[in-house]
Amino acid sequence: MGITVDLDKYKTINAATKQDSEKFNAIRCNTVYRPQLHITPPHGLLNDPNGFCYFNGEYHLFYQWYPFGTFHGMKHWMHLTSSDLYSWNEHGSKITPVDKYESHGAYSGAAFVEDGSAYLFYTGNVKNGEERDANQCVAILGKDNQVTKSEHNPIIKSFPKGYTGHVRDPKIIKDGDVYYMLLGAQREADLKGSIIVYSSDNLLEWALKGKLSIDIGADFNDAYMFECPDLLEVDGQDVLIFSPQGISPKQERFQNRYNVVYCIGRIDWASLTFTVTHWDELDRGFDFYAPQTMNNNPNEPTLIAWAGTDGDLPSEQYGWVNCLTAPRKLSIKENKLYQELKPINETKLNSVLVNLNIKTERIIKLESLSFLLDIDFSQAENIAVVIFDDFNNEFLFTVDNESKQLTLDRSNYDHNEKEYEFGSIRSCSLTEKSKNLTLFCDQSIVEIFSDQGRNVFTSLFFPSKGNQYLKITFDEPAEIKATLQYVNGI
Known part of the structure; x- marks a missing residue:
């Protein structure tokens, strides 16, 4: 049971009609192709995992969701919780793009947990004809599982000089008393991908610090966009993960439309340099993109990703498309990043x-x-x-x-x-x-x-x-x- 694509692409779930709800219920009840232990959307399209964190004694995960069809439309943040990373309770859209600063979608971002609070950073997407603008925003996840957008939004208005409107996917890192925000970006001068960095001392007021220099001549430098930057420590080393777009195939690497790389090394915040000791593709299959690691993990570095970068998938006829991967434990052995399936209960x-x-x-x-x-x-x-x-x-x-x-x-x-x-x-x-x-x-x-x-x-x-x-x-x-x-x- 598909939903035709002549619907308004920028309609929010708040505008769903009784007829929409009846279609949604029929889609939800159909189990054809539905995984049992992988996250799928109840209806519509799923893409990037967002806001992955451990907070208030349970795991929280959001994902990009367009409710009305199996194409990329107005993106919401669907909210899920779990006690074991395999059985998930669904809580509906918790970031719905109804404000002017996110008029064309609540795009991807990440969680940052500190002092009993969980902050959800995301990009407010705005389009004016063919022109694109990007605002960085924050919402607060409460202990009652409610999400409240900050009255200070957008906390970063528009995009900096020297870059196109393709600036998105905030990731927050704290080093000492300073907070850093990594953003995927595209340079205006050569239309190549980049990661830019903002800094703050209070999570609300941000100043542009500059571009992160990835200290290696690698094929991914030819990408036209870097998406979904992530940075974490694994076994005492820094690991930078991001999703470069537009790389030509190189032997057995970069064979998909969109790919993901990781760099092992060390970040220097003072010089904004990431010194690389090893890099590679993160996954060698067909359907892996936009991974995100868990913030405030109580046990070990854990990653989950979007499985479904392909088009024309058979599940579209049943009104839904795409899923997330199973959770993966990260470790470093012999200077290579390992991903091991998290144990299933x-x-x-x-x-x-x-x-x-x-x-x-x-x-x-x-x-x-x-x-x-x-x-x-x-x-x-x-x-x-x-x-x-x-x-x-x-x-x-x-x-x-x-x-x-x-x-x-x-x-x-x-x-x-x-x-x-x-x-x-x-x-x-x-x-x-x-x-x-x-x-x-x-x-x-x-x-x-x-x-x-x-x-x-x-x-x-x-x-x-x-x-x-x-x-x-x-x-x-x-x-x-x-x-x-x-x-x-x-």
Whole structure:
């Protein structure tokens, strides 16, 4: 049940009619393609995660939401809470763009928690014909889960000289007694991407400090825009994450329309320099963008991202599109950023474990497409994991330790109505032997973690209604153990 695109693109949820509500309820109740443990919108379009934080004894997460259709329209902030990062309670739109300074959408931003208060920073998007303006704004998340916009908005009006109206996605960092705001931006002179920095001593009054210099000559410097900057400390090192747009493919890197990179190193606030010791793409799959890390995390660095940068997805016919990734724990090993799937509570997994002793091949008829698969193949060299159906559609992941290559191939799982513009194969070179895999499949998304998250592939896929099978094969006989657990129906 789709919602046609002739609706006013800048209509807010406050203007929903009784007829809209009836459509919304029908969409919400349809479970086709709906993941069980990944966040999807009740109806309409989901994109960037926002305001991810731990506050008042629970996890809070917002996401960009357009309620009326599966295209990019007026962006709201949908609010969710959780006690375990997998079961989420929905609280509706908590930042609805009804004010002049956000007349064309409440764009992305992040939370900052301090002294018992949670501040939600975001960009107020304004359009005047073809011209774009950007205001930086703040709202307060209360302990009653209500959100109140600041009377001081916008706290930064418009964009600074030397930049275009593409300035957005505030991230707040505190160093000593000084607060810093990172913003994704585009330089006016050469229309290239940049990160700019403001500073403040009270979170309300901000002064432009300058441009962050990323001290390395890298391919991402050719981007026309940097979006969603994030900065955090992981295992004693600074990690800068951002989403550059408009990079040409470089060998196996930057194969998607939009990509994400991370830089490990050290930031110097005095000189506004980030000295890089290592950088790479954050995810090697098809559908991963605009990640955000949790503020005020009580346990460990945690990241979640938007899965769904593609277009023409089959779920559109059911009135919704896109999801978020599962939460990921971050760590640094051998100067590389690892992403490991956050543990799923055992109560959410089938208590009957399927233990597989595989010699060369094993085929399993799947009871459900929501499952967790762990494979230890340290005794083998090469492995292939395939999800396939009765109609010869297949979703293939291979590990080739001889050629030192990981490959994800969805050429035979055509989830678009037209051929996918950016190809159907993604690969990654191995720097050391791969020994294990964790594959988290959840109806219409697959996340693959090799070797405790040294390399990660995220992909949407939309299987047929026929029987689904899992096949695991090896080149040579070896005693391999794998564990398959189904997600309990919820």
